[in-house]
Amino acid sequence: MIRTAWLVARKDLRIEFRSRVLLWQVTPFALLSLVLAGLALGPDKAGSSSSAPGLFYLVVLFVALSVVQRSRSLESAPGTRASVATLGLDPAGVFLGKSLALTLELWGLGLILLIGSVLFLHIALIGAVKALPSVAVTLGVMSTAGTIYGALTTGGEGPVTLLPLLTLPAFAPLLVAGERSLSAALYGGALWEWWVIVVVALVAYVAVGVAVYGVLEES
């Protein structure tokens, strides 16, 4: 399982490195969204508004959906599914590998978004640094949940436009917990309580993914 996970993660990351889709398409979109969010707040409120964490995670949601769809599209090209299916890869390993690659990609984008939030939403740099662990874990859970729901939409040959609709209920509690954690890091409050919720969600999604990913792929 671990060997398969490593193979799949390395393959997905290599494809991203080659295609530069994250660099030239998703990153500019993410930064432009942050700029628009900053403009929506207005120059007077940007630095002090408590909306900044929510706007940060709203952009994270858009970015996560793009990256999850991109990850699934790698596997769902005509013929690729059949070719790769004949490799008989361990589905739990595929799930872990795709989740790992997605997590690393989202970490990179999350870091850029945090820096962008300091620049465009004028959040405090020290608060952004304090929020790094909670943001990292939240993005990790979104990756694992996104991998599961991505397989649900393409494995069942449902339209990929279903992905945002299906993932939103899964992402919503994570976004709330992440937003509260970021708020606590920026403005004070109970940081660890929300952080623990996200960690529990991570464990749950990893367990569910390992157990059901094969079924979703076969469906």
Next chain:
Amino acid sequence: MSGSFPLLAGLTFCAQPGTLVVLRGGNGAGKTSALRLLGGLERLNGGSGRVLDIDLSSGDRRGLRRRVGWMGHEGSFYEDLTVRENLEFAARSLGRPVEDIDPALERVGLGHRRSTPTRQLSAGQRRRLALGWILVRRPELWLLDEPHAALDRSARDLVDQLVLDALSVGVTVVVSAHDQLDARLAPDQVLVLSGGRVVEES
């Protein structure tokens, strides 16, 4: 079965190791469905079947797939990986030696293309890559879906020679085709399909 009508019905045949079976028929006759079923890519919803001693209804379909070489219409791979990287992924997934990759690429005429991203390959070159994928994997059963489609004369000869080589070492080959195969390939069985049924057998 799919929806309310069977994709295949009344398809009965037995292929011995090292034999060539040809499935012939027009578009929609059920050739590809039959191949996918044999490769464990589709679930058997009725009837019974065993491939490489694995039951198609209740057996380990993932285990079956690992022992099957598949060449579909599309010959699709990871577009942003190079030719060699695609084969390396297949070899490592199955625990095959990566040293086999370069000889396989030379064999299928893609030795000079090993560092080319797959998206830059022509349709014929993709089919050659699919053959290289099979050679690296060394499967016990080859399932070739219209292997001559989109190929020039030399590539068709290459396919035929590789099939002959595989048969000579005891690999079973099942091929779907619209038309007659090259005279060099003498099938042990020919099943003509129409509407998911065998209408002629020889």
